[in-house]
Amino acid sequence: xxxxxxxxxxxxxxxxxxxxxxxxxxxxxxxxxxxxxxxxxxxxxxxxxxxxxxxxxxxxxxxxxxxxxxxxxxxxxxxxxxxxxxxxxxxxxxxxxxxxxxxxxxxxxxxxxxxxxxxxxxxxxxxxxxxxxxxxxxxxxxxxxxxxxxxxxxxxxxxxxxxxxxxxxxxxxxxxxxxxxxxxxxxxxxxxxxxxxxxxxxxxxxxxxxxxxxxxxxxxxxxxxxxxxxxxxxxxxxxxxxxxxxxxxxxxxxxxxxxxxxxxxxxxxxxxxxxxxxxxxxxxxxxxxxxxxxxxxxxxxxxxxxxxxxxxxxxxxxxxxxxxxxxxxxxxxxxxxxxxxxxxxxxxxxxxxxxx
Amino acid sequence: xxxxxxxxxxxxxxxxxxxxxxxxxxxxxxxxxxxxxxxxxxxxxxxxxxxxxxxxxxxxxxxxxxxxxxxxxxxxxxxxxxxxxxxxxxxxxxxxxxxxxxxxxxxxxxxxxxxxxxxxxxxxxxxxxxxxxxxxxxxxxxxxxxxxxxxxxxxxxxxxxxxxxxxxxxxxxxxxxxxxxxxxxxxxxxxxxxxxxxxxxxxxxxxxxxxxxxxxxxxxxxxxxxxxxxxxxxxxxxxxxxxxxxxxxxxxxxxxxxxxxxxxxxxxxxxxxxxxxxxxxxxxxxxxxxxxxxxxxxxxxxxxxxxxxxxxxxxxxxxxxxx
Numbered sequence: 219x220x221x222x223x224x225x226x227x228x229x230x231x232x233x234x235x236x237x238x239x240x241x242x243x244x245x246x247x248x249x250x251x252x253x254x255x256x257x258x259x260x261x262x263x264x265x266x267x268x269x270x271x272x273x274x275x276x277x278x279x280x281x282x283x284x285x286x287x288x289x290x291x292x293x294x295x296x297x298x299x300x301x302x303x304x305x306x307x308x309x310x311x312x313x314x315x316x317x318x319x320x321x322x323x324x325x326x327x328x329x330x331x332x333x334x335x336x337x338x339x340x341x342x343x344x345x346x347x348x349x350x351x352x353x354x355x356x357x358x359x360x361x362x363x364x365x366x367x368x369x370x371x372x373x374x375x376x377x378x379x380x381x382x383x384x385x386x387x388x389x390x391x392x393x394x395x396x397x398x399x400x401x402x403x404x405x406x407x408x409x410x411x412x413x414x415x416x417x418x419x420x421x422x423x424x425x426x427x428x429x430x431x432x433x434x435x436x437x438x439x440x441x442x443x444x445x446x447x448x449x450x451x452x453x454x455x456x457x458x459x460x461x462x463x464x465x466x467x468x469x470x471x472x473x474x475x476x477x478x479x480x481x482x483x484x485x486x487x488x489x490x491x492x493x494x495x496x497x498x499x500x501x502x503x504x505x506x507x508x509x510x511x512x513x514x515x516x517x518x519x520x521x522x523x524x525x526x527x528x529x530x531x532x533x534x535x536x537x538x539x540x541x542x543x544x545x546x547x548x549x550x551x552x553x554x555x556x557x558x559x560x561x562x563x564x565x566x567x568x569x570x571x572x573x574x
Numbered sequence: 575x576x577x578x579x580x581x582x583x584x585x586x587x588x589x590x591x592x593x594x595x596x597x598x599x600x601x602x603x604x605x606x607x608x609x610x611x612x613x614x615x616x617x618x619x620x621x622x623x624x625x626x627x628x629x630x631x632x633x634x635x636x637x638x639x640x641x642x643x644x645x646x647x648x649x650x651x652x653x654x655x656x657x658x659x660x661x662x663x664x665x666x667x668x669x670x671x672x673x674x675x676x677x678x679x680x681x682x683x684x685x686x687x688x689x690x691x692x693x694x695x696x697x698x699x700x701x702x703x704x705x706x707x708x709x710x711x712x713x714x715x716x717x718x719x720x721x722x723x724x725x726x727x728x729x730x731x732x733x734x735x736x737x738x739x740x741x742x743x744x745x746x747x748x749x750x751x752x753x754x755x756x757x758x759x760x761x762x763x764x765x766x767x768x769x770x771x772x773x774x775x776x777x778x779x780x781x782x783x784x785x786x787x788x789x790x791x792x793x794x795x796x797x798x799x800x801x802x803x804x805x806x807x808x809x810x811x812x813x814x815x816x817x818x819x820x821x822x823x824x825x826x827x828x829x830x831x832x833x834x835x836x837x838x839x840x841x842x843x844x845x846x847x848x849x850x851x852x853x854x855x856x857x858x859x860x861x862x863x864x865x866x867x868x869x870x871x872x873x874x875x876x877x878x879x880x881x882x883x884x885x886x887x888x889x890x891x892x893x894x895x896x897x
Contacts, residue, residue, distance in 0.1 A: 396592035399877045401835030404869045504719045532733040542722035549717035
């Protein structure tokens with residue numbers, strides 16, 4: 219949609235994109251969203267970070283195509299006795315170890331050839347680069363899904379606690395305290411030792427032990443207080459702001475105040491949190507998977523590949539290094555973009571992830 | 575002040591109770607899971623199962639089960655591991671604590687000094703190349719998975735550069751008790767400390783910089799300047815002092831969280847047998863009583879640490895007391 223409102227006192231380029239105030243005839247000033255959008259696209263670091271992140275997403279989305287048509291490999295099946303031809307020479311994918319007693323095998327190192335074993339093989343002879351792309355899909359899905367769960371819960375709890383106050387606030391705040399104090403890795407370990415190799419049914423919900431929903435849900439829930447607390451604080455101060463007091467004085471029903479006055483303001487905060495939570499969730503996912511309580515084999519995520527590479531760390535370090543770099547670059551991109559979004563939407567904000 | 579203290583105390587007790595209930599429900603009331611089989615470990619004999627059922631009162635009402643579990647954890651403290659034939663769990667946990675404490679305390683020294691230096695330098699040279707560089711480095715530090723960073727440091731110091739003069743002093747992975755040989759202890763812990771501290775140096779440096787820059791707008795800083803104090807003195811004696819309140823709060827929370835299980839990843843990567851590693855090994859061995867104990871004790875520690883932070887905050891910042 220392109221809406222341009224020509225005006226005498228403002229020389230905006232004709233046909234600029236954005237959801238401006240459509241029917242604002244007399245007041246051509248841009249709305250808050252347009253202002254924020256313009257500010258964001260002027261922030262070169264944020265735009266570059268977003269591009270990097272989009273590239274990573276596209277790369278991971280290409281994983282099935284890459285495995286089937288470029289590398290011709292199945293990254294989920296071990297290939298212990300296979301071999302490939304390099305520089306006209308036949309070479310086994312798992313060669314006998316030459317170090318120490320010569321026992322065991324060492325997988326082939328990086329060939330730097332995009333058609334086969336670009337980053338080498340892991341100890342089961344699987345193509346690390348193909349697994350890296352597939353693993354990225356899971357890492358991205360979990361961090362996105364957990365962010366959605368977290369923000370929805372946090373928004374509901376924060377707004378209800380802040381708006382209704384009293385008993386409701388007391389109960390919700392204590393629940394948040396309990397979640398807040400729970401050490402995340404220990405919570406995840408407790409849940410997974412109970413659920414290991416066992417599926418559970420809670421009402422209509424059926425969760426199998428290897429399901430991606432389990433880590434997604436755990437990560438989504440543990441960070442709810444990080445977001446819910448600042449939102450509760452924001453709603454509390456909004457409730458005492460002049461425009462809400464005026465609305466109450468005019469006899470506006472409270473559901474309308476909630477919908478028209480409180481939620482639009484909270485929405486800004488939530489949007490600021492999206493990239494930052496995704497970054498945090500991605501780090502947590504990798505840690506859980508590294509501890510083998512996140513994504514379960516034979517599925518992969520960046521965390522599980524680092525774990526696969528742990529035994530090969532000194533002989534074939536690329537297996538563990540590559541997914542770590544992928545995580546660091548993605549998280550860095552999300553953090554830089556998140557800072558840009560925050561500066562654009564809420565420059566005077568004191569929102570800092572998890573604190574205040 | 576006393577009122578605040580009492581109210582916080584009640585809140586703390588409530589939160590501890592809430593956590594113990596949640597942990598209890600996870601272990602004893604997850605639908606479709608037989609708790610006796612989980613507690614007894616894999617391939618348990620029928621007699622063991624029967625004994626577990628009796629000991630934990632699994633044939634009795636749920637509240638009784640809860641009370642029995644709490645009694646085993648806190649009153650009699652005789653929770654035993656079935657996987658490790660009668661190994662007492664609580665002493666095992668107590669033995670692991672000094673290792674976690676030396677890891678987190680040493681790391682904390684690094685990140686507090688590092689965080690203050692980075693924050694001060696960045697704020698003093700605001701918008702300069704130095705500021706930008708430090709902030710980008712800090713962001714990179716925040717963005718790396720800590721266990722991966724630990725592995726990279728291991729790769730460098732234990733393998734690739736171990737035979738050069740740079741890292742030849744790094745001992746093999748594992749823990750050396752402080753009282754046996756302090757120098758050896760220091761050498762084994764140095765790399766884990768750095769690995770743990772990098773994330774927090776980035777985090778604290780960024781928070782401190784923002785807080786210092788915000789303070790520059792305040793009236794008392796303008797007053798200090800107009801008295802003719804040097805910029806350095808204004809920054810360190812006046813701005814830094816107020817900013818440290820935020821810093822202390824953050825520190826208390828992070829320290830508590832790290833001792834209460836957060837340092838698990840660093841312990842696993844560096845083979846340090848602390849509380850986190852103990853819990854992790856118990857997960858691998860499916861040794862549920864150990865996990866039960868460490869989860870409860872660790873989360874209680876976190877709650878207690880948060881309580882201390884709240885109180886310290888009230889002492890440091892008089893404005894909080896009234897609330």
